[in-house]
């Protein structure tokens with residue numbers, strides 16, 4: 503598996519390890535609704551906009567839709583960069599759909615985990631330059647999605663004095679707060695992104711970082727004020743799906759677009775080769791342990807104590823939402 507050819511295939515968007523890929527080449531039935539895909543061949547930029555209300559949480563179908571959409575865009579040789587964004591202005595992704603983990607179906611649970619592993623393999627190993635436009639919260643696997651991209655831009659949120667309007671997004675791997683732990687490959691992504699000591703602290707405590715802190719530890723690469731820009735890049739409007747067309751002047755999306763343009767101008771073979779230098783070993787290590795990882799996950803999640811914590815967590819989420 504870990505031959506030079508297999509490595510090159512992985513990063514050129516051609517998979518040499520399809521055995522676990524749930525989506526193969528047929529579109530998941532709801533792919534178009536869950537992830538909206540738009541492309542602009544002139545600029546070489548595409549946009550994948552997550553659209554699974556209320557929180558873009560990652561269900562089996564959402565994971566499949568992400569992989570399918572990414573693969574479809576990758577297959578277009580004119581596209582070099584992709585922006586990952588959300589139709590929800592306050593939530594990038596709430597991480598795994600927790601309802602997948604509570605009282606799970608024995609057949610679905612391993613398929614669900616495989617689909618998440620595939621998102622990691624496909625997104626972290628994409629031949630495309632990937633830019634995460636993090637407009638709102640990105641806890642747990644939401645943070646993982648962002649970390650799997652090449653560049654992360656985060657909105658500072660709405661720091662309005664009016665408490666009702668105030669909204670400060672956070673990002674981080676908060677799994678321990680739920681009584682679970684991030685899987686090794688996800689935890690290692692944090693180590694690779696923010697360094698050993700910061701990651702050790704953040705993983706143990708399940709820290710969710712507000713934008714400024716996330717920037718200072720390198721969890722995101724840039725933060726932008728929550729505002730409209732006067733003279734943004736007008737070409738962005740061609741890329742936006744109808745659901746968020748009105749956000750063409752959004753400073754976060756403008757910044758993500760500028761970064762995607764910068765990447766699109768780098769000769770792709772050089773950009774892809776440099777990405778392999780930093781990522782291939784990590785991906786192949788995960789692939790080698792994929793089945794073991796799935797077994798460990800299923801065994802862990804179905805433990806009584808873990809189920810108890812997760813059930814209580816889902817209840818608390820629902821109660822919080824009901825009180826709004």
Ligand SMILES: CC/C=C\CC/C=C/CC(=O)SCCNC(=O)CCNC(=O)[C@H](O)C(C)(C)COP(=O)(O)OP(=O)(O)OC[C@H]1O[C@@H](n2cnc3c(N)ncnc32)[C@H](O)[C@@H]1OP(=O)(O)O
Pocket residue numbers: 556557559592593595596597598599600601639641642643644676677680682683684685798799802803819820822823824
């Ligand atoms: C060995 C390895 C073993 C295990 C590894 C397992 C790995 C897990 C990684 C994960 O990703 S676990 C998931 C962790 N995610 C979270 O803890 C986030 C939970 N959500 C929130 O904290 C908040 O919802 C938010 C900060 C994202 C947004 O807050 P807010 O804007 O105030 O919205 P609401 O809280 O009112 O939520 C709206 C709506 O969405 C539902 N929801 C939120 N998150 C999830 C989720 N992760 N899964 C499913 N559903 C979610 C929430 O219940 C509300 O739904 P209603 O229908 O009640 O409105």
